[in-house]
Amino acid sequence: MSKVIGKRVTRVEDKRLLTGQGKYIDDIGTPPNTAHAAILRSPYPHAKIISIDYSEALKIPGVKGVVTGKDVQPLLNPFSVGVSAPVKYYPIAIDKVRYVGEPVAVVVAKNRYIAEDALEKIKVKYETLEPIVDIERALEEGAPILHENVGSNIANHRTFHYGDVDKAFQQADRIVKHRFHFPKYSATPVETYGIIAQYEESTDSYTIHANFHGPFVLHSIMAGALKVPSNRLRIIIPKDIGGSYGIKAGIFPYIVLCSVVSRLVGCPVKWIEDRQEHLAASSSCTDRVTYIEAAVRNDGKVLGLKMKIMDNVGAYIRAPEPACLYRNHANTTGAYDIPNLMLDAYAVMTNKLPTGLIRGYGGQETYFPLERIMQMIADELEMDPADVIRRNLIKKEQFPYKTASGGVYDSGDYEKAFDLLLKTGKYEEFRKKQIEARKKGKLLGVGLAVIVEPSGSNMGYITIALTPEERKAGLPKSGCTEAATISIDPMGNVNVRISTTPTGQGHETVASQIVSEILGIPHDKINVVAELDTATSAWSIASGSYSSRFASMGSSAVYYAAQKVKRKLIKIAAHLLQIDEDSLTIENGQIISKTDPSKSISIKRVAGSAHWNPLSLPEGMEPGIYETAYYTAQAEPPDDNDLINSSITYGFVADLVTVEIDPETGEIHILDYYTVHDAGKLLNPLIVDGQILGGLVHGLGGAMYEELVYDDKGQLLTGSFMDYLCPTATEIPRVTIKHIETPSPLTPLGAKGLGEGNTMSAPVVIANAVNDALKPYGVIIDSLPITPNKVWSMINQSTKQGVSS
């Protein structure tokens, strides 16, 4: 059990999950008298609500009540959000609907069947308004305005100048520029949103069970919306969450909605979201238009970048947006040494579903234009893309590397990882194969992408949405706090409580590995409880499962809590053995003298003494073994020059993808996907590879399949899995994963977060590979997903001759 950190330990969660003993939100019991909610949703993207008549619905036997926006408005504040635009966002439409699927009324009934049937009896009169869905058109003069009191569709706009961009562009031999569009897509966990909400009138308090996984800063926002002190909003997370990939952070408006409905109807309310609701009305990533310009020297060196980025945050900007714009702020220049950067950043509101966290959060939107432009630079200079990448990569000796926008990359050896990638992927060999294939009329392509994977978000980064002057008006935010509690019971057994609300990533397993190694107890004897309860757990605003923060932050909190316990155990043992505590160590369940192994005492005995015989403890020591550690990494608020280190640790991912394209059908066949990772010290390589594969497949979805398509009238066209395509097992290509380990100097175990990297890199590396295959046609892939239809059209509309056939 010593040296269990870093081992391929099988997951302690899997037995219960694979034998049907998981405890998900729909598995936990409900309080007596719980009723079930169904939500009436807007069929219009933009309309005024003239009237809502639900008298017929109330007549249906079993219906307990109907709640509309007008009913809840007096009980709620609009959700607060970190921008100065005065957008009023409630969890249900008040007098106007702004996207298809927006809640308009809630029926509460004895069961869901009755509630659903009653929805059809509600008569809503709408006066339709002109919708707007296009990002750039939404910014034009005369565009329909979603929020009249805001006066425009801009929710946030900031401009940043780092280094000397003008000089970089003057000194450049050439400018390479293009416009890119990244699509809006979803996360589709198997388990959808689920809530059981109960209002207690006697204490004016709400108790919520929900598969919410943070960020727990949203707890403050929910309590604010419900107008209750935050300790009157108790949120309890079930033992198991059936996947999320970020999207369940977006459950918070529904938590507030179900809470207030419980209060108005006077009984506990349960709501489980259905799949159509999930696709249309939960959350999604932003779609983003980026205009990127690179100032380039003829040897391939990039001197500076200018980017205009426009994020479509949907109908309402809601927390934690506009974080998608800024989560990658520190790593905007990716893995490259580019000291000059200009950013013009917009968050735009249109008549689409509001956005939020999705695996990769902002990374895929950032790296799609960046890594595409690097390939375009290579094409323009007639250089090998690998050489352009190498010319610009940050060198090993530059770490810790300070980026233009304020990031501090903690560690890395990008060239080593990149060389390993080219060697593993047999890059040179494939290039030769490609030339031969072209002669035979075959379209082979190879794509490269290198990205920096941020993990553990600095709570201060979102305030970059405000100007330095605006920031001064509020309290500064910093850090990335996480907590863990470890206790040993009277019989010497260990319980660990974590607040990282895992959604399937195996936090229980890794926490048990860490505690095992420090306390010398077999990891399978350690009980880890991941059910966060805001009333009884140790937690903080940053707590939760997002920004790959377990390996960097969560594991560190567990580590420090275990160290506290260890210190106490050793102190007690030293006292009982009457020897110096410095001479003691923990091994195989024993606390033992390093110099005289005959002097030892079991952990069970030591911990037992703290409970059964507290008078035997050293003088002044508290009885019991119960230690909580709060941990934060050094993460400063933004400074007056808008420099911000938006994350704590920064990993590295290098991808090489080879494809073959059928020119007759446009079909893309991925031959091989190679990915090299540096996530610092790996805590459990088995879990690591699982996380990498999952993130990669989500990225594959963004690259080739998934999109929430809206027509120009604002109607969602991909509202079921018939039209919203997710990659399944048969679409997953052959994947080869390699690791190098450059430990982080910032975390006690040297670990960095991971699991989102390939979600960020897969869309662009596949685009690069396909574009490379289509090079003879002179086309540029600048939007996703790349479907056979798009490829076929590009080939057929190309004026250039393709390969000879």
Added chain:
Amino acid sequence: MNGSGKVILNAGIEKAWDVLLNPQALKNCIMGCTKLEPVEENKYEAVLSIGIAAVKGKYESTIEIADIQKPNHYKLIVKGEGGPGSVEATGAVDLVPIDENTTELNYTYDAEVGGKVAMVGQRMLNGVAKLIIQDFFKKFNKELAKSEQSV
């Protein structure tokens, strides 16, 4: 979504016109129409039960007849809302006499759907629209025959 087409009706133009604007005959011809009642001149309230792909449900709608140029031309304006979503459609009907017992009917339509029916049924819509229209005229010719007999 839009479309157009033509059918041959087995009746003279005056006769065809009368039956086309007869609410009871229309109710019999429109697939899933369970109610069609006049609310004011040239305006009806209708209840339609239609299933498109996985989306089945009832639409409460208003049907307005406009731009009437008897016996050659009129427009239909349909607005419906229901559990499955919303429908807004306009149709134009032009009648051309061929001979005493035969009339050619030309139609065009333009329809927009919203909500669930758009989310999951979009790909089916054109097919469903064709089906509904074909079914309409099949039944309509029967209605014409029926009214011939009753004369």
